[in-house]
Amino acid sequence: MSDDLLLAGLTAGDAELAVTFVRRFQARVFGVALTVLGDPALAEDVAQQAFERAWRHAALFDPRRGAVGTWLTAITHNLAVDAARARRAIPVDPLELQDVLTGETPEHSAIAAESADELRAAIRALPVEQGRALVLAAFRGLTAREVAESEGIPLGTAKTRIRAAMLRLAAALEEQEDRA
Amino acid sequence: MTAANSAECDRFRELAPEIALGLVAGHERAAALAHLQDCPACGQHTATLGTVHDRLRALIPPAEPPVGFEQRVLDRLGVTRPRPAPTARWIRAAAAAAVVVAAFGGGWVAGSAGRPPAVASPLVDGAQHVGDIIVSRERPNFLSVYLDVARPGRLTCELLRTDGSVAATETYDATGGTGWWGISRPAGDVAAIRVSDAGGAVVATGGLPRP
Numbered sequence: 507m508s509d510d511l512l513l514a515g516l517t518a519g520d521a522e523l524a525v526t527f528v529r530r531f532q533a534r535v536f537g538v539a540l541t542v543l544g545d546p547a548l549a550e551d552v553a554q555q556a557f558e559r560a561w562r563h564a565a566l567f568d569p570r571r572g573a574v575g576t577w578l579t580a581i582t583h584n585l586a587v588d589a590a591r592a593r594r595a596i597p598v599d600p601l602e603l604q605d606v607l608t609g610e611t612p613e614h615s616a617i618a619a620e621s622a623d624e625l626r627a628a629i630r631a632l633p634v635e636q637g638r639a640l641v642l643a644a645f646r647g648l649t650a651r652e653v654a655e656s657e658g659i660p661l662g663t664a665k666t667r668i669r670a671a672m673l674r675l676a677a678a679l680e681e682q683e684d685r686a
Numbered sequence: 687m688t689a690a691n692s693a694e695c696d697r698f699r700e701l702a703p704e705i706a707l708g709l710v711a712g713h714e715r716a717a718a719l720a721h722l723q724d725c726p727a728c729g730q731h732t733a734t735l736g737t738v739h740d741r742l743r744a745l746i747p748p749a750e751p752p753v754g755f756e757q758r759v760l761d762r763l764g765v766t767r768p769r770p771a772p773t774a775r776w777i778r779a780a781a782a783a784a785v786v787v788a789a790f791g792g793g794w795v796a797g798s799a800g801r802p803p804a805v806a807s808p809l810v811d812g813a814q815h816v817g818d819i820i821v822s823r824e825r826p827n828f829l830s831v832y833l834d835v836a837r838p839g840r841l842t843c844e845l846l847r848t849d850g851s852v853a854a855t856e857t858y859d860a861t862g863g864t865g866w867w868g869i870s871r872p873a874g875d876v877a878a879i880r881v882s883d884a885g886g887a888v889v890a891t892g893g894l895p896r897p
Contacts, residue, residue: 521760521765521766522863522865522866524760524763524765525756525760525765525863528756528759528760529756532751532755532756532759533748533749533750533751534746534748536748536749536750536751536755537746537747537748537749538743538746540749541746541747541749546752550751550752550755550758553751553755553759554755554758554759554762557759557762557763558759558762558763561763572740575744576740576743576744579743579744579746580740580743583743584708622741622744622745625741625742625745626745643704643707643709644707644739644742645742647707647708647709648709649704649709649710650704650709665700665704668703668704668707669700669702669703669704672703672706672707672735672738673703673735675738675741675742676734676735676737676738679734679737679738679741680734
């Protein structure tokens with residue numbers, strides 16, 4: 507059963523569909539929570555919350571705006587960022603996180619792996635300071651002001667680094683799509 | 687971007703990466719969203735950056751959660767594995783209905799016409815109710831079969847004509863709990879379903895529901 511149909515069935519409260527849904531996505535959801543938080547117990551709590559929120563709001567999912575997995579990992583990421591703020595979780599080192607993102611890890615599908623390789627290459631090509639700012643903003647959910655404090659740099663510099671990194675990655679993705 | 691609003695667009699685009707990452711709040715966010723309503727070009731730019739964020743998240747490697755995670759999630763959702771019961775039939779029908787709506791783009795609201803959106807008939811094993819056959823009124827030639835599986839393994843589902851001959855066959859690898867599969871009904875006088883286990887023993891039979 508496709509992800510979309512599974513989620514549609516989930517709205518009806520079918521237990522078997524709920525089981526299938528959890529089994530299909532639990533590793534991705536837990537992976538996002540663990541990567542952001544670095545604490546397995548906290549990550550499990552966040553992952554559980556993410557499934558609960560998806561269950562409650564399944565009817566609001568709009569397949570025209572993206573895939574179920576993207577929606578669910580966005581929910582998880584938002585919850586993980588909130589949890590990191592609320593509980594003052596020990597921050598994951600940006601360089602360590604960058605290594606996780608750019609490492610050779612099994613992907614969800616051959617197609618995903620192919621396109622992911624190009625994105626990883628684009629991240630590796632970023633200047634170190636831009637990569638750190640990007641990771642802190644995009645994964646730890648730090649605002650530009652918080653990135654500035656964390657890195658000991660002026661606010662304007664933090665904003666510039668985040669923006670430059672995002673625009674470089676966007677350009678890399680556009681090039682990739684043009685080639686395709 | 688037009689000349690008239692280029693200055694506003696320039697200001698917005700300074701902030702667009704942080705907007706796309708969900709890092710902007712308060713009046714700054716409100717002002718940015720107001721600009722987006724009037725500026726499709728900046729909207730497209732922000733959407734592109736939002737895609738970057740989605741793709742970055744997709745790079746995060748999956749990680750197996752601790753043992754028992756699945757059950758703890760189900761407990762949190764208040765979900766228990768269903769046993770066949772008369773009330774379960776319409777929960778299943780609603781699930782099937784939701785799937786049909788999703789598959790065919792909707793335009794159909796469950797029960798809105800004053801009659802059930804789907805019809806169902808029981809699958810039985812002797813005198814025991816072990817499952818249901820559900821047919822959406824919107825898709826009468828597709829049967830959704832739910833069966834409470836006693837033993838995991840390959841099941842063979844046959845559609846039988848009134849003379850007992852087999853009109854169509856579907857196999858399903860059951861893992862336990864309630865199994866679900868779909869099977870298309872061919873044209874003709876198909877009247878019943880027979881489900882057999884891997885050893886050929888019949889585990890469920892039932893007549894097709896009447897619209």
